[in-house]
Amino acid sequence: MLIDLNRALKSDGKAVKAEASVEIREVVSAGERFPVVQTAPVSLEIVNIGNKKLQITGDTCVTVRIPCSRCLEDVDVPIALSFEKEADMAMSESDRIQALDEQIYIVGYNLDVDKLVYSELLVNWPSKVLCREDCKGICSICGTNLNQNTCGCREERLDPRMAKFQEVFNKFKEV
Ligand SMILES: [Zn+2]
Ligand SMILES: [Zn+2]
Structure with missing residues (x-):
């Protein structure tokens, strides 16, 4: 116009x-x-x-x-x-x-x-767009949308010491 x-x-x-x-x-x-x-x-x-x-x-x-x-x-x-x-x-x-x-x-x-x-x-174009804050993305190996499905390509478990650290970190974030 x-x-x-x-x-x-x-x-x-x-x-x-x-x-x-x-x-x-x-x-x-x-x-x-x-x-x-x-x-x-x-x-x-x-x-x-x-x-x-x-x-x-x-x-x-x-x-x-x-x-x-x-x-x-x-x-x-x-x-x-x-x-x-x-x-x-x-x-x-x-x-x-x-x-x-x-x-x-x-x-x-x-x-x-x-x-x-x-x-x-x-x-003002956004540099990054997420469908939701915790979008899991797509599997880099098989291309499955990990928000909708699991694919079993990666069965890594978090190291228990790292999990402990993560717990502390999350608590810290909440404060
Ligand atoms: Zn997404
Ligand atoms: Zn996969």
């Missing part, structure tokens, strides 16, 4: 609030495609801070389907975004290109909300 920035540019100090829908269907990160399963409207505030500069703040939440880092089952991960940007509207599009300005979400006098949210998603 495009938001016209002219209204905020009319006078210094002017603040404009807007709600914008997000129309992102998928995210490509590190060469992989991840479907977007839910979006929420972005609440934007655009403030004219003088000298044709705009301060753009907003927040939203985008839910992306990402495989669990351990067992590869799909997980719907809500990614909360909160951003604050400054856009120099005195710069023309050709100035921007020359200055290698990465604000690709400013198109003429419009704010391209999807592009802005998309770039924020990449910046």
